[in-house]
Amino acid sequence: METGSPTPARLDPGLADELRRRLESEREELLAQAAGLEADFAHESWKEPRSDDDAEAGTATAERERTMSLARHARAAVGQIEQALARMDAGTYGRCVTCGQPIAAERLEALPAASECLDCRRKAERSR
Ligand SMILES: [Zn+2]
Numbered sequence: 161m162e163t164g165s166p167t168p169a170r171l172d173p174g175l176a177d178e179l180r181r182r183l184e185s186e187r188e189e190l191l192a193q194a195a196g197l198e199a200d201f202a203h204e205s206w207k208e209p210r211s212d213d214d215a216e217a218g219t220a221t222a223e224r225e226r227t228m229s230l231a232r233h234a235r236a237a238v239g240q241i242e243q244a245l246a247r248m249d250a251g252t253y254g255r256c257v258t259c260g261q262p263i264a265a266e267r268l269e270a271l272p273a274a275s276e277c278l279d280c281r282r283k284a285e286r287s288r
Contacts, residue, residue, distance in 0.1 A: 182272050183244055
């Protein structure tokens with residue numbers, strides 16, 4: 161049968177359910193984390209311009225940058241999780257977005273939001 165369409169990813173339905181639950185609870189945690197960090201950041205920016213001390217101001221800036229970068233990472237992870245959930249709804253979850261091959265179940269268990277198979281992931285990392 162040469163339809164050109166990829167064979168469906170065969171993910172055990174029990175595993176798919178478990179991964180969906182994990183993705184959803186992880187998303188909740190990350191959203192709470194990001195909101196907490198952003199609240200910290202908003203709070204820190206109030207007190208920030210008071211100091212004339214360069215070292216202290218530098219520390220405050222570094223701290224704010226760290227907070228913002230953690231918040232950004234949490235938001236980016238939420239985005240990946242939402243894409244994974246969208247792929248579940250679309251029935252394309254478990255399939256590499258780059259090469260279309262099924263992603264190993266062990267990889268999905270370790271990293272439910274994975275969008276690429278290990279090969280493509282490695283290639284992407286090497287070309288960076
Ligand atoms: Zn791939």
